[in-house]
Amino acid sequence: MPLMPITDSMFLMVESREHPMHVGGLQLFRKPEDAGPDYLSEIRRRLLDRSEVRRAFRRRPARPVNTMGYAAWAEDVELELDYHFRHSALPQPGRIRELLELTGRWHSTLLDRHRPLWEVHLVEGLRDDRFAMYSKVHHALMDGVSALRQMQATLSESPDERDSPPPWGGPAATKGVRRSRRDPVSLLTGARQSLSQLAKLPGAAVKVATEAFREHSLTLPTQAPKTMLNVPIGGARRFAAQSWSLDRVRQVATAAGVSRNDVVLAMCSGALRDYLIEQRALPDTAMVAMVPVSMRKPVETGASSGNAVGALLCNLATDRSDPAERLKLIHQSMRNAKRIFKDLTPVQALILSGINVAPLGASTIPGFVNNTRPPFNLVISNVPGPRKTMYWNGAQLDGVYPASVLLDGQALNITLTSNGDNLDFGITGCRRSVPHLQRILTHLDTALAELESAVA
Missing domain, CATH: 3.30.559.30 (Nonribosomal peptide synthetase, condensation domain)
Structure with a gap:
């Protein structure tokens, strides 16, 4: 059970119904010319069959140690991908207006703390034959820059690539848990250097x-x-x-x-x-x-x-x-x-x-x-x-x-x-x-x- 850094814990502590603390993003894609009527359903089915999940996407808050908040992450060993990866359709007439309204509602709701703190929504029904993907991840797991990089890691420069990683996968995904070790000497050196920078802070102020x-x-x-x-x-x-x-x-x-x-x-x-x-x-x-x-x-x-x-x-x-x-x-x-x-x-x-x-x-x-x-x-x-x-499973990224x-x-x-x-x-x-x-x-x-x- 990895300890939770104070920054992660703070994002969880300050969250309330009025202040959801997740970052999100809406991506628009243009379907490839050979896309059939089941194009999105087949992509979702194929991605759900892949078991590689980055560690960050398996983490959920452990039970609070007290009323002040959380002290550790727990790892979800029975991750329900079909709960986190959802397939939705826009109401007619399927304009961008309806998509943005739906995005606003999804962005308003809190993530379930009993599960890993992320969701991905695959959205069809746009009248110009495009589709969208809205994703959100709690700030305690990932900031906006990291979330954007994670999304980019799933893209390809080739429209012929049809085996793109899922949004929760990418190069860093693994089936098992691999713990890293850090040299105590390097940790001590890093601490000394940080203290040295702090000592110079009054002059900077x-x-x-x-x-x-x-x-x-x-x-x-x-x-x-x-x-x-x-x-x-x-x-x-x-x-x-x-x-x-x-x-x-x-x-x-x-x-x-x-x-x-x-x-x-x-x-x-x-x-x-x-x-x-x-x-x-x-x-x-x-x-x-x-x-x-x-x-x-x-x-x-x-x-x-x-x-x-x-x-x-x-x-x-x-x-x-x-x-x-x-x-x-x-x-x-x-x-x-x-x-x-x-x-x-x-x-x-x-x-x-x-x-x-x-x-x-x-x-x-x-x-x-x-x-x-x-x-x-x-x-x-x-x-x-x-x-x-860039492309995702043959679909061109439009926005x-x-x-x-x-x-x-x-x-x-x-x-x-x-x-x-x-x-x-x-x-x-x-x-x-x-x-x-x-x-x-x-x-x-x-x-x-x-x-x-x-x-x-």
């Missing part, structure tokens, strides 16, 4: 403080205004999704001399501005987004090497009506935030990032969200995805739309991923607090068109 208070170029958690998005949330979700050409975003970035991510943030800024104007709720001061950014150093070794994510705060300049000016201010805000982190190790960056998100830890305290300013207004995350056209976690005080999340020649946006919102969520898609399209005109 001084650098941040100097930048923030003397140069006034760093966005702080205290600067985000209160908006209609920063309220206590319910458990029901809405989900919206759409794709845009990566080439359009790249052309704007090149013309303006900024990064593609800056353009994406400017798209979101323009869309939020127009949406809140419609709702008569645009704040007078600029909104702030938390932007997860990779903090991996190219030449690092030891315990601080590997993937690391920092939480940067970006001034979205929603108080400015000129799209070119918004893009310029967003670029400056992101450049200044990244400059602060460039000399830090991942350990230091992660700890300092915690300053930006720390107020969320108190969001479950009654009255806290209603009576305090938010540390930021929403999360906007850009996750790398497939760079080429990858992430569905994320919401918390009290954070009623909206925008996550996007690259997919070949497109950028695929997934927007998750609290059903009660964010009305007409699909309007944000229209405003994203308008915002991109305005940016193209502004830099032409």
Whole structure:
């Protein structure tokens, strides 16, 4: 029975009916030309016959040791794959609208803690002869980036490959349990290196403080205004999704001399501005987004090497009506935030990032969200995805739309991923607090068109 890291346990402890703590994703596929009427049924039948399952997909929480939560994972030795892998059909007329409504309902429901914490739904009935797959996995098992990588591991570059691994399989799947050993000397070395990084943290904190208070170029958690998005949330979700050409975003970035991510943030800024104007709720001061950014150093070794994510705060300049000016201010805000982190190790960056998100830890305290300013207004995350056209059992991948976690005080999340020649946006919102969520898609399209005109 493996012990549960404190991070895993925390995701389980904070979960409630109003705050499901799973990440998800909706994938759209185009059937191959030779697909028969039983194409999806045959795929499901074949995949259910495969016994290879990654260890993460066999894990469920062991019985709580006390009222405070869980201390260990248990392994489900009699996994019911047909419970976790489900076959569904859309109601007529089978539009994307019906698919997104169904996705929102699935994303609203809690996972059963008596079973491994994941589900995959194979969906047919789209009127254009495509099909979809919605999957969700608890954040205690896997974060959004890991979930996307797991999905990519099941894809192939060849449309002729008809034996793709199941979503719960992939290269790391095994039939048995294989325990790994770690050298005690390497563990001790890693601990010493981590302590060394922590010892340097006060100097890093001084650098941040100097930048923030003397140069006034760093966005702080205290600067985000209160908006209609920063309220206590319910458990029901809405989900919206759409794709845009990566080439359009790249052309704007090149013309303006900024990064593609800056353009994406400017798209979101323009869309939020127009949406809140419609709702008569645009704040007078600029909104702030938390932007997860990779903090991996190219030449690092030891315990601080590997993937690391920092939480940067970006001034979205929603108080400015000129799209070119918004893009310029967003670029400056992101450049200044990244400059602060460039000399830090991942350990230091992660700890300092915690300053930006720390107020969320108190969001479950009654009255806290209603009576305090938010540390930021929403999360906007850009996750790398497939760079080429990919296939799953002969079906071409048309879209990858992430569905994320919401918390009290954070009623909206925008996550996007690259997919070949497109950028695929997934927007998750609290059903009660964010009305007409699909309007944000229209405003994203308008915002991109305005940016193209502004830099032409």
